[in-house]
Amino acid sequence: MAALAQRFGRGPQGSRVNPQNERPILEARGLTRRFGGLVAVNDFSFSVRAGAIHGLIGPNGAGKTTTFNVISGFYAPTAGQVFFRGLDISGRKTSALAAMGLVRTFQGSTLFQEFSVLDNVRVGRHLGARAGFFRRLLGADRRSEEKADAQAQETLAFFGLEDLADEPVSNLPHGHQRMLGLAVALAAEPEVLLLDEPFTGMNPEETGRMMTLVQGIRDRGVTVMLVEHDMRAVMNLCDVITVMNFGALLVEGPPEVVRNDPAVIEAYLGSATADGAGDAA
Amino acid sequence: MPEPTGATPGPGTGRRIRRIAWQLRVVFLFAALAVLPYLLSYSQQEIAVLLVINVLLVSSYRLLTLTGEWSLGHVVIMGVGAYASALLTKRLGVPVPLSMLLGASMAAATAAILSFPLFRMKGFYFLIGSFAAGEIIRLIWKRFTDPFGGPKGLKRIDPFPDIDTGFLSIDFYEPVNYYFLALIVVSASLFVLYRIERSRIGLTFHAIHWQDRLAESVGVDTFRYRTLAFVIASFFAGIAGGLYAHYVGAVNPTRFSVDQMVYVLVWAIVGGTATFYGPILGVVVLTVINEIVLRALGLDTARPLIYGAILILSVLYLPNGLESLGPRLRTRWQRWRSGSAAGRREAA
Numbered sequence: 001m002a003a004l005a006q007r008f009g010r011g012p013q014g015s016r017v018n019p020q021n022e023r024p025i026l027e028a029r030g031l032t033r034r035f036g037g038l039v040a041v042n043d044f045s046f047s048v049r050a051g052a053i054h055g056l057i058g059p060n061g062a063g064k065t066t067t068f069n070v071i072s073g074f075y076a077p078t079a080g081q082v083f084f085r086g087l088d089i090s091g092r093k094t095s096a097l098a099a100m101g102l103v104r105t106f107q108g109s110t111l112f113q114e115f116s117v118l119d120n121v122r123v124g125r126h127l128g129a130r131a132g133f134f135r136r137l138l139g140a141d142r143r144s145e146e147k148a149d150a151q152a153q154e155t156l157a158f159f160g161l162e163d164l165a166d167e168p169v170s171n172l173p174h175g176h177q178r179m180l181g182l183a184v185a186l187a188a189e190p191e192v193l194l195l196d197e198p199f200t201g202m203n204p205e206e207t208g209r210m211m212t213l214v215q216g217i218r219d220r221g222v223t224v225m226l227v228e229h230d231m232r233a234v235m236n237l238c239d240v241i242t243v244m245n246f247g248a249l250l251v252e253g254p255p256e257v258v259r260n261d262p263a264v265i266e267a268y269l270g271s272a273t274a275d276g277a278g279d280a281a
Numbered sequence: 282m283p284e285p286t287g288a289t290p291g292p293g294t295g296r297r298i299r300r301i302a303w304q305l306r307v308v309f310l311f312a313a314l315a316v317l318p319y320l321l322s323y324s325q326q327e328i329a330v331l332l333v334i335n336v337l338l339v340s341s342y343r344l345l346t347l348t349g350e351w352s353l354g355h356v357v358i359m360g361v362g363a364y365a366s367a368l369l370t371k372r373l374g375v376p377v378p379l380s381m382l383l384g385a386s387m388a389a390a391t392a393a394i395l396s397f398p399l400f401r402m403k404g405f406y407f408l409i410g411s412f413a414a415g416e417i418i419r420l421i422w423k424r425f426t427d428p429f430g431g432p433k434g435l436k437r438i439d440p441f442p443d444i445d446t447g448f449l450s451i452d453f454y455e456p457v458n459y460y461f462l463a464l465i466v467v468s469a470s471l472f473v474l475y476r477i478e479r480s481r482i483g484l485t486f487h488a489i490h491w492q493d494r495l496a497e498s499v500g501v502d503t504f505r506y507r508t509l510a511f512v513i514a515s516f517f518a519g520i521a522g523g524l525y526a527h528y529v530g531a532v533n534p535t536r537f538s539v540d541q542m543v544y545v546l547v548w549a550i551v552g553g554t555a556t557f558y559g560p561i562l563g564v565v566v567l568t569v570i571n572e573i574v575l576r577a578l579g580l581d582t583a584r585p586l587i588y589g590a591i592l593i594l595s596v597l598y599l600p601n602g603l604e605s606l607g608p609r610l611r612t613r614w615q616r617w618r619s620g621s622a623a624g625r626r627e628a629a
């Protein structure tokens with residue numbers, strides 16, 4: 001409850017003090033995840049500063065989605081730890097992590113396809129609309145539900161989706177669906193948001209809008225970790241970029257450093273031309 | 282707020298008319314249900330009682346299916362309510378209405394315990410797991426003659442106590458009277474089930490069904506909510522079991538076997554599970570076909586065969602269940618009307 005109130009009360013950006021010597025909000029130490037003989041994530045460490053937009057890039061199959069799955073509790077790490085606000089959260093349940101303020105989105109359109117746009121975001125408000133079983137049964141949760149609806153509408157308005165509130169999701173074009181996915185996650189009031197390829201399949205105009213939105217989310221005080229292949233978006237948005245290859249850390253640094261790093265260029269070219277998969281095994 | 286006057290009705294009027302129409306329909310439905318037993322023979326009245334109990338059984342089953350999981354143990358859970366209520370009255374002298382409530386709680390508690398192994402599985406594995414769990418419970422009933430009575434089960438279960446207040450005396454041995462008792466209990470239970478579905482709890486159940494990963498990622502503890510659905514469904518199955526035990530007066534392991542579960546599945550599938558009333562429609566229509574039509578034709582021994590045929594036909598020709606028939610007929614009727622109106626205009 002206190003954590004929630006704290007998240008509610010947080011103003012835009014500036015209120016997180018002293019980025020220099022603050023401990024990282026999210027940190028991985030020696031993270032490893034195996035699938036049988038395959039090492040998808042291999043002794044991988046990184047740390048994310050509060051208030052940053054932190055990029056995580058790497059060739060296909062590098063282990064980015066697996067990293068997100070481990071951080072967000074979908075998979076337990078084979079070895080290593082994840083720290084959130086200094087707390088060891090390795091192996092905790094996804095829903096418990098969401099309640100702490102760590103929320104992830106999915107690669108591709110993962111939505112409640114049979115629901116209306118508004119109902120999708122209403123489910124996203126799950127944590128903020130708590131009420132006991134018997135209060136719900138008696139309809140005594142009406143006040144908190146009305147508030148949750150209003151907040152869901154607000155979230156939709158932030159994404160410019162308010163006019164589509166009553167549409168079934170399946171009627172929405174792809175770009176809008178991706179935005180709705182972000183709206184559902186944001187409705188859960190995250191402190192750290194993990195975005196898995198939010199720009200995939202978007203046209204340049206949609207990408208531009210999405211970039212503004214991601215910046216807007218950060219300006220609301222949410223720390224963003226971003227997996228993305230659209231290099232223009234990554235380079236423009238991110239404060240820091242971590243590059244991984246074959247499950248391990250390759251390079252980390254600001255965009256201008258990462259962009260010109262020979263190892264990064266090599267990794268990308270290698271995977272595009274030579275037999276990258278063969279090297280992986 | 283002042284009422285809008287004049288020719289054009291305000292926005293609230295349509296809503297009010299719809300609400301009154303809805304209330305009228307409910308009143309008519311209950312009036313019809315109140316008159317119904319007096320139009321039936323004694324044996325048909327007995328069937329009507331079991332039908333009312335089965336309505337609760339299949340409606341409680343639907344609540345579990347909202348989360349996307351189909352169990353094969355629901356009838357056994359009903360049996361837990363029946364056995365528990367019967368034993369509480371026989372062994373401990375608990376008065377009957379209270380024993381039903383405690384029996385239902387026992388069914389709910391059983392579900393809560395079973396959810397730990399069962400909700401490690403999903404889909405097909407959950408289905409098989411729930412079947413296995415049900416068979417284990419039935420094995421316990423068969424194996425432990427004390428207190429469960431073994432394969433023969435329990436007999437001479439206390440009936441629902443008569444009400445006798447001087448000017449009003451009700452004997453629940455009479456099917457008509459038990460029918461009204463069951464109707465009241467089942468209506469109240471259905472109301473609770475409906476409220477649950479329409480609340481955020483229902484929204485969350487549906488969300489888990491369609492995308493459990495996404496629900497989990499925004500903080501829904503999917504294990505807890507699956508357990509909640511299972512526990513609520515089992516509580517009301519337990520109520521159905523209690524109503525059954527104290528009406529029929531005997532329970533045995535065979536009465537709650539997987540054969541009986543298949544009937545519940547057929548009711549739910551033929552009726553459709555997308556709406557609240559779908560499974561109710563399924564159990565009512567199939568019972569009427571079974572008990573009135575088949576019995577009259579002397580075909581009631583062919584019940585499994587005919588149920589099988591109905592299931593296949595409905596899956597082929599009515600995949601969304603009987604519940605989809607109303608809207609389908611309505612659109613067809615509207616198309617036919619507008620079509621013939623256009624025809625008349627053309628002719629003119």
Ligand SMILES: Nc1ncnc2c1ncn2[C@@H]1O[C@H](COP(=O)(O)OP(=O)(O)O)[C@@H](O)[C@H]1O
Pocket residue numbers: 035038039040058059060061062063064065066067
């Ligand atoms: N559930 C899984 N089971 C087995 N292998 C997996 C699983 N998830 C991912 N992998 C493998 O792990 C490697 C990393 O995949 P992924 O994390 O999806 O990469 P990225 O998101 O960087 O493209 C790939 O070789 C992939 O095939």
Ligand SMILES: [Mg+2]
Pocket residue numbers: 064065066107
């Ligand atoms: Mg990926």
